[in-house]
Amino acid sequence: MTSIKELAKKLDIPYHFLAKILQDLVYKGLLTSQKGPTGGFALGMPAKDITLFHIVEAIDGVGFTNRCVLGFPECSGKNPCAVHEQWAGLRDGIYQMLVGRNIAEIAKEMRKPEYRAVAR
Amino acid sequence: MTSIKELAKKLDIPYHFLAKILQDLVYKGLLTSQKGPTGGFALGMPAKDITLFHIVEAIDGVGFTNRCVLGFPECSGKNPCAVHEQWAGLRDGIYQMLVGRNIAEIAKEMRKPEYRAVAR
């Protein structure tokens, strides 16, 4: 269990700002939380099972998987846009990229101090 | 030359709303414009030369071509993120998809009434 206070200090971002993010992630199911002393936040499932796709789903949404990339009302082979075929392949590639990585692996890879989350 | 009035009617979107978009596209170089009667807007270069990439560049920006897809401060082989390699391929695929289509081709393909731009 990690508390907001602790995490906010480590990440050097405002307490209340972080609080809202974490609470949202609890709501989305990615984290669990516990109140009271010794309370805090923890992963909602084993790190091995949390993929980048889960995170993108919680933070940005995954509408890209079924929406037309050119913005047309629907994406289907019935009425394909100019890049429908090409996009189908790329979209699948992105999906595979996201589901193929879990945060247990990633955490292991990212043990270098150079890696710091940053506001886009 | 097409006027705002005419286009707004065809697309069934507010006049002033469209005006701002067109003026922005002139500023970005995608369109040219002329004032006065018989004035209006026209393509800034031959339709054959305007690719989807130009349009994405003008509307959304093309930061995706050199930014880390996970949001880290920089994207380079020196300090690759967990999906840097995979993303490099996909990113290039997207780029090729965008530069490989010009609006002359697309216009020809999209002569069907089913195709209507829509606010996402």
Next chain:
DNA sequence: ACAATTTCGGACTTTTTTGTCCTATATTAC
């Protein structure tokens, strides 16, 4: 020169997103 038409660019308003703060509620240890 004048009147009509059309874009230009900034001001303004509204809506959405982002960020902050405060009170309530749950949990723990004593």
Next chain:
DNA sequence: GTAATATAGGACAAAAAAGTCCGAAATTGT
């Protein structure tokens, strides 16, 4: 049971984005 500590959730504020409007400037035809 009480005090301390932690998250929950809504209210509030600020900032950004999206959309609207209007007067100015340019162009055309008479």
